[in-house]
């Protein structure tokens with residue numbers, strides 16, 4: 092069984108509650124038990140993947156040098172040849188976890204699409220979701236997703252939301268969004284709770300029923316990016332099916348506020364965290380438990396090292412002066428001979444073994460190792476940050492920690508100055524008609540070796 | 545000639561009773577290495593996205609850095625400030641550097657060689673620059689490599705200009721003398737000479753005589769990665785090893801195809817380096833015991849077997865046996881799209897070549913090198929002797945190994 096238990100809700104400052112009864116914090120710690128044996132302490136994070144890999148992190152580095160507990164995998168990364176050719180993943184005799192050589196220490200969340208993702212020019216239809224694969228825009232039949240979920244055995248699966256391409260959809264479109272999302276969720280739940288018998292695995296009949304139930308993936312239902320009023324029908328449908336749901340997922344910060352009381356006990360995943368640690372803290376405050384931290388990879392690709400921590404340290408507020416940066420651009424020439432680690436006291440592989448001068452050299456020389464080392468460190472910073480957040484709630488200093496963080500650090504992440512690794516298809520922000528993504532790797536003088544991937 | 549200082553010790557462990565293959569242990573300033581060996585090339589102090597920890601986990605104890613590249617980035621001043629290349633890349637094992645000359649001649653179309661050195665235009669700003677033997681030594685002293693190479697006068701072995709080849713050979717000898725003179729730390733860095741002479745065996749012999757007199761701690765055979773006929777390549781290696789002292793390591797520069805390695809070991813060579821196995825990984829090419837496979841090919845999209853079933857590298861080893869259990873299909877899925885795909889395949893390719901030489905060494909120690917060679921070729925060509933490359937069959941015959949006999 093997949094279960095979630097709230098362990099502790101953050102204590103609100105007494106003075107604040109007496110004057111403003113509504114201003115209670117929703118920050119909480121919890122424990123998510125997944126049916127395949129994972130125990131996840133929340134708040135916590137998932138690492139986004141691209142084509143099944145945490146960017147720049149080979150599976151051996153994942154296991155040895157990161158503390159990542161869960162990954163966010165998108166089916167759209169695996170099915171470019173469909174429907175003309177059956178995607179290899181569908182003929183693979185084992186699970187998605189095994190296909191991507193995911194270490195056994197991490198749980199796998201499957202989504203139809205990446206998060207954040209590229210808006211497709213073509214609208215969804217009743218039976219199809221528009222997706223972007225490495226070879227272009229395609230339709231993903233909902234029934235294919237549903238049967239893939241059974242076959243690929245993720246630990247968590249996200250329901251699919253029908254999200255309009257426009258920011259403020261009209262009444263008819265909203266109705267369609269609600270109806271389709273209900274229908275698609277029902278199809279997913281129907282298949283998952285039928286033990287996957289619809290997928291054609293007919294020889295499962297003899298399996299002990301208890302056993303089958305035990306290993307079901309946790310279904311997280313999407314909350315639509317709409318005001319509460321406009322998705323009332325959908326939300327009440329979720330309430331009716333609360334027994335079958337193991338969590339909720341949303342992409343906009345506001346969506347967390349539309350969650351009805353009856354669903355409050357479910358873990359909540361913000362799948363689109365691009366704003367950095369301040370955004371995370373705001374969402375923890377509003378009761379979010381899990382975060383897909385897209386900003387980490389963005390920083391790594393830009394050659395930026397994170398260095399922030401969540402602590403109970405006393406912070407003096409001097410009116411915004413002397414705020415610390417959340418991160419540093421490692422392209423800066425001032426690091427050329429700097430033999431100190433990316434972050435003093437950090438126990439990650441990168442900081443224990445390498446210095447700023449080497450990382451700066453690898454960036455400058457366009458050596459892929461630069462991004463490997465930065466990614467290892469950046470993931471470790473985020474891991475420690477979430478550890479701090481959990482401790483603060485358990486030990487009763489959440490609010491102090493949060494306001495201290497607010498005072499201590501600037502809000503904005505630095506903007507990268509150097510060239511990143513080769514752009515990948517999903518990073519292509521516009522639709523068609525543009526020039527090449529990447530400059531040619533070869534130059535006339537040294538045409539051999541300086542071509543990063 | 546004066547006895548040269550050496551910062552290495554060389555122990556000959558075993559010799560093949562049939563061919564000229566040798567097993568030895570060479571102890572360098574950063575620890576012992578076992579020969580024969582393949583040395584991966586970390587051009588700019590980084591091996592194609594692998595961390596030094598990963599490279600070490602593959603069993604590598606000696607890798608290359610390129611002097612020309614490190615001279616440009618991070619530059620000599622930075623190298624001095626950081627304290628050398630070991631410190632720069634946190635690599636506590638051995639490093640070998642080339643002289644920088646070959647890189648210039650091959651990468652910079654406008655390089656021109658005079659008695660003074662190699663003239664070229666700076667890739668930074670186009671200003672004229674000069675790499676002399678003294679400057680090469682100074683750079684390699686700043687890098688702090690365990691093995692440094694003399695600046696030699698490199699020209700393609702395929703050059704038709706006989707006179708130029710003769711000149712280059714003699715100049716290389718003169719430049720070695722200047723290198724020895726300019727080398728600041730002979731007690732902690734080993735300078736290897738490089739035998740030149742094109743494909744002319746008489747010229748090679750003459751060069752060996754001159755170079756051996758200079759008594760460097762190790763000896764390289766140079767100028768052979770330029771696309772010459774394989775039979776001629778083998779003749780040069782054989783001619784040189786015949787005359788070389790037993791008690792010094794022999795390094796054939798720029799050679800890295802598995803078949804070349806196996807044959808060259810039989811001809812008496814000990815050390816090899818090549819960018820090919822690591823560079824080619826980025827394009828999805830897997831070096832395996834059954835030949836090179838291009839995993840980008842559609843036929844591998846749904847091939848769920850390991851890259852090489854006989855390989856025990858972390859990628860190919862199954863999950864059950866503590867490996868990653870990576871399949872050809874997954875590398876196909878990642879190649880050219882995610883850097884980690886290149887990292888995984890680079891690990892495999894480097895491991896494959898390191899392991900090939902480790903196994904060769906074991907075979908030599910067991911005095912079973914001829915059967916090792918036969919099995920190696922048999923696997924690649926499915927024991928169809930008609931498919932075996934003629935140059936390999938012929939070259940091996942000259943040292944007593946007959947591939948065609950059962």
Ligand SMILES: [Zn+2]
Nearest residue numbers: 437439442468
């Ligand atoms: Zn670190």
Ligand SMILES: [Zn+2]
Nearest residue numbers: 855857860892
């Ligand atoms: Zn392998």
